[in-house]
Amino acid sequence: MTNSIKEIEGTDLMFVTGSNTTENHPVIATKMRRAIKKGAKLIVADPRKIELADDADVFLQIRPGTNTALFNGLMHVIIKEGLEDKNYIENRCENYEALKELVKDYTPEKVAEICNINSKDLIKAAKLYAKANKASIFYAMGITQHTTGTYSVMAIANLANLCGNIGIESGGVNPLRGQNNVQGACDMGALPNVYPGYQKVEDSEVNKKFEKAWESKLSDKVGLTIPEMLDSADNGDVRFLYVMGENPMISDPDTNHVEKVLNETEFLVVQDIFLTETAELADVVLPAAAFAEKDGTFTNTERRIQRIRKAIDAPGEAKPDWLIIMEIMNSIGYDKKYNNPAEVMEEIASVTPQYGGISYDRLALKVDGLGLQWPCPTNTHQGTKYLHKGNHARGKGLFLPHDHSDSKELPDKEFPLIMTNGRVLYHYHTRSMTGRVKGLNEKAPESYIEVNPSTASKLNIVNNEKVKVISRRGEIKTKVKITDIVAPNVVFIPFHYKEGSANVLTNPALDKIAKIPEYKSCTVRIEKL
């Protein structure tokens, strides 16, 4: 997030798109609703009529995979009406002419057609957004998990820049990160192209710095992303896979392919708190401590580094992940030792500019129990509430216009429905934790497919009926839930469950830049059993 969660209550307008906030970031949703009570406007754009849509001033029920067209259309209207922030663009941005040129073609009529919405609603949303003093955009995987995800993210930034909403309090572009520490994992360079602090592995200066800090020869070749790792394991180039705390058997697209690859990988190590579906396929399984059984930090979606603290002992011989990794390092001849996570954080601060001022002493309850938001470069820096204040981090805000392109799979005779997926309030990701909490299972016991009433009657299926759902990659059985949350040509399946797993069906086609699979849009058909 460019801005902070607390700033939500001060915003004039929220544009929520590709995020079912009430179920996936519930506490942020409570802040949004409080902002609405105080008079903030709300625009929601989503393929599903999510709960927040009820509170919206404009709700755009778009066809999955048409986000870029929608944003381009909004910008078309804003520029046509002369509502752009001319001063801001002039002083703080560049490449504006190219944007203007590209969005010229995205007339409300054309966009309404692509997105399957009403052009009047589009115009209304554009005016609302542009006229708000402090407008904030919130998005999540509904934007990024498309083959056009990166372009949509750029289009969102374009829209925010167009109206001068970046670098201001209670505005900004705010991706809501799904997992507790996805921000921290990215910050630490658990990515194939960057070291901690987003320092590029190909940069020879950077490389030298880390070779010195880590006393080791380092590769300057960009590594493989997860989908590429799986492909490389499939063809035998990757022979050793080490999976820590992830469950690709449920979370990755095209489960059948994943299972085959993991089964055939020569040596698979899985480290987790449970024997997950992925761990079942491992050669060695290492028992890990859970969050309450160790010390450490998580970095939340607003870049805030906060402590976790050991409250209880891990069961049996389970050990904290950091200790296991260190012992493996040591066992293969890399001798660096750490006595505790605080010492690891010291090293992080020494090589990661954004974390330069972070230490356990400063995160202590009595000192700053509130955590610190990076960038926090020095040990006297108070952290950064919102980014790009006064200037964009890169100097000028760069408009990066791109055209809309269709999802890789479009409905046809054989597969006439667009399937999208997501989470429900009561479960988390692959359910390895929430699936073992009785009450949560009682609340949300099993997989289902949301089907619009008109589609259901055409297919002659009824509520709770078990049906077969088939895509080009596989088929599952699941229960029908008839609801007008989804449009007639769209269906939705939560991806948490092993039985009736949405990811048996999803399309692994990747966004070329971010390498994110197109989870949120593939085509299926429903058959009666």
Add this chain to the structure above:
Amino acid sequence: MVNVIINGHKMNVPKDYTILKACDDLGIHIPTLCHDERIDPHAACRLCIVEIEGMDELPTSCSTKVKDGMKIKTHSNRVRKARKDILSLIVANHPLDCIMCDNSGNCKLQEYCYEYGISEVEFKGEKKNYKTDYSNPFYYSDQNKCINCGKCVRICNELQCVGAIGFNERGFKTHIGAPFDMELNESECVSCGNCVSVCPVGALMPKIKERIRYEELKEVRTTCPYCGVGCQMDLLVLDGKIVDVKPADGPSNENLLCVKGRFGFKFLDHPDRLKKPLIKRDGKFVETSWEEAYKIIAKNIKKIKNENGPDAFAGFSSARCSTEENYLFQKLFRAALGTNNVDHCARL
């Protein structure tokens, strides 16, 4: 800033403060059953009354702002007597099976009755007779114990913004519930438990198997392990086990949690937890020692590195693990194995 005299001491306090807040900051404890910092004062329980020189009645300190020159007495005989009367009236309708109550030791009413010396029931009132609603998997509602402070209703409406519960009926019959007294589990309730956390008595209670000895509870501040909001919470530990979770005042959550953070901790002591390293022999897992597991891993690493070089290794790091662990994981791959083949499910 204004000058006030509290219990004979001159104090300097911000002028927009209420008397209650000013006293709280100065460490003077005024009892209240209905007050919550996050919502506007309600003056429902009236326990926070104080005496102000020159005023006949006793105003509620939660809803009265400080004024320059104000002389306040927080615990005068008159105030104490009035508080005692209020408490007696509440207790008159309250069941007196404190020893049996799950909230014993954590109950504000119990605490204040003790403090104000209410030992026997001075006003014999009618007791309520509601059926306890156990329908929700995480908490129950026993309206016989409810004192109608209204905190839960206001938290649900004004902070959680769900509005699942409200006041049903009037007068003596007033009680808290979902519309038309439908079962809570059938209502709009999203099981966030934020109402439960603020209930000052034992009317809204988490379903906990263990009998809690509150004086032995240890609280450990931590960050919720689920989504990226990073809510702060206190784990309540008894006999080496987590028995409950309390929302804490973190910058992103300000004492709120969702159902996962509040009630989703039971996986921790689930019997399925992995307790020993496992290796697969003939398609079956067998338990092994850490030493042995490390040996096998190191042996395979050595062999594969010799045959194919560093790029034959690849690692999935984890957005569930700590920042320090992610740092070490990528360092293992980069510095110890020599490859950049490391990624995590940021994309998923």
